[in-house]
Amino acid sequence: MSPWPDYSLSNSIHQLFMKLDKHEIQKLFREIQKESRKKGMVYEEENGSTRLIPLLMRPRLITPLQRTFFLKTCYHMNQAYQKLSWLYLKNPKVKKLFPFQKKEEEWFLQYFPQNREAPRTAITRWDANANFSGQDWRAAFHFLEVNGVGVGGLHYTPTAERIILETVIHSLRPLAPNLQVRPNDDIRSILLWELQAHLKMLGKRRCNIGLILDDRTKGGPLDFFYLAQLFQSQGIEAVVADPRDLKIKKGEIVYKDLPLDILYRDSTLEEFIEMEKEEGKPLKAIRKAFQENVVVSGLSGELDHKSAFEIFSNPEFEHHFNLEERKIFKKHVLWTRLVRETKTTDPDGKRVDLISHAIHHRNEWVLKPNRGYGGMGILMGDETPKITWEKALEKAIRDPGSYVLQKRCATRKKKFPILDEKGRVTEKNLNVVCGFIYSPYGLGILGRASQREIVNVAQQGGMTAILISENEFDIKQTKKLSSRTRH
DSSP states (O other): OOSSOOSSSSSHHHHHHTTSOHHHHHHHHHHHHHHHHHTTOEEEOTTSOEEEOOBOSSOEEEOHHHHHHHHHHHHHHHHHHHHHHHHHHHOHHHHTTSOOOHHHHHHHHHHSOSOTTSOOOOOEEEEEEOOOSSTTTTTTOEEEEEEOSSOOOTTHHHHHHHHHIIIIIHHHTTTOTTOOEEOOOOHHHHHHHHHHHHHHHTTOOOOOEEEEOOTTSOOEEOHHHHHHHHHHHTTOOEEEEOGGGOEEETTEEEETTEEOSEEEEOSOHHHHHHHHHHHTSOOHHHHHHHHTTOEESOGGGGGOOTTHHHHHHOGGGGGGSOHHHHHHHHHHBOOEEEOSSOEEEOTTSOEEEHHHHHHHTGGGEEEEETTOOTTTTOEEGGGSOHHHHHHHHHHHHHSTTSEEEEEOOOOEEEEEEEEOTTSOEEEEEEEEEEEEEEETTEEEEEEEEESSSSOOGGGTOEEEOEEEEOOHHHHHHHHHHHTTOOO
16 A cells, blocks of 8 residues: 555645645745746737746646557557548548648649658647546547647647746655656657658758748747757757748758758648748748658648548548557547538437537537637537527538537546635636647647636646656556556
C-alpha cells in the first residue's frame, strides 16, 4: 500500500494544493504571472498589443501508462491522416469532402510529391476531450479535430510546464516529499528534430530554418518568434519571415541574404493564394519550396478540414484503413459529417437524411465551420434556439463545404484554485480540453481551460500544465492496468 495518495487518478493534487496557506497561494499566483511575462506567455491582439495568457496554478497529472496510450493512439491517427492526401488525389468521393478553391487544387496537383517514398512531414495537433482520472478515462477520450498547419502552443506548452514545475511543484514538496512529476517531451525540440530529419531524408546536411507567417497582420500566438530565439540560442540559423519577403538567389530560397533550407509554416495555402492576389504576382520562393518538398507541414497538412473526420467515422471509407486504425476511429473519433443534402448513416449505423436528422435531433450535435479556427462560429445544438439552428443549417447548405455536423461531446470540467478580484483564494470548475502534438520523437500535450464551453486561448481561455506523475503508486498501478489492457 502506498503511503501517499495517487495524485493522478483522483482530485488529490487539487486537494493537496488547497492545503497551502492562502498567503502562499497568493504569492504563487504573483510568481506565476511574473515568470509568464518573463518567459513569453503572451498573446498578440489585433491592435498589436499583447496580453498575458492565464496559466492555471495547479497542474493536471497523467500516468506513464496514460502517456503511452495517448502516444500510441496519436501514432495511429497520424498514420491514418497521412493516407488522406492520396485518397484525395485518387478517390472522387473523398475529394468532395475537402472544399478547396480551384487555385488551391491547382497548387495541390502541381506541387504534391508524386513519389510515394518522398518524405511528407506534417506536424499535427489532435485536439481532444480527455479525462485523466477515474476508471473510464479511455472511454471518455474523444478527438474533436486535427490541426495540420499553424499548430499553436509549440512555445507555450513546454514553457507552461516548466513554470509550474519551478513554482507550484516546488512549493508542494514540503507537503508531499514523495511527489514525483516530470514534464512531457519538449515539442520545440521535437519540431527541430522533425525538420532536421526531413532534410536528412532529402540528402541535405545544412539546416537553416525559415519560420513562415503573415507578419504584416497583427493578432495571434507568438510561438514563432520565441522558437526562432530558442533555435538561435542553440547555434541554428532560424528566422521568422513573411512569405512575401522570400526571394530566390542563385537557385536558393533566401531571406535577407540568409539561404533557407527548410520552411516551417503557419500560413495556409488559402493565405498564400490571397497574398499572391494582393501582390499581383506569384510567390515564387514559396512555390519553389513546395516543389522541392522543403515545406513542413507539406501539402498533406492542408487536409486538416474538420470534414476529415467524416472519412474516419463513415463506414463507407473504412476499407481504406487497417484494423487498428478502425478500432481507434470507433472508440475515439466523434461522428462527423460535412453538411449537405444527403443520405448517410447516423452514429448507430441507421440510414438517415442528414439535414432532417440534424433538425430533429439538434441537442445531439455541434455545428462547426469546416475550416475555421480559434473556436469561432461554433453552435451547440442544445444551447441554440430551434429557429437559429435551422437558419444556420440553411446557410451551410447554400455554401457547400462550409460547415460540419459533429456528435456533441460534453466538455470535461475540473476544479482549479483561482484568485478573485479582491485577491481571495477561491475554487472554480472550468471546462478543459487537450491538444496532443505527436511525433515519432515524442509527445507534447497542450492543456487549455475556460469558463466557456468553447475552450480556446484566442477567446480569452487559459492554459493548464499537464505533467507526468511518476510516484511509486502510479508505477504499481501502471503495471496492474497494463496486464489487463491491450491497445
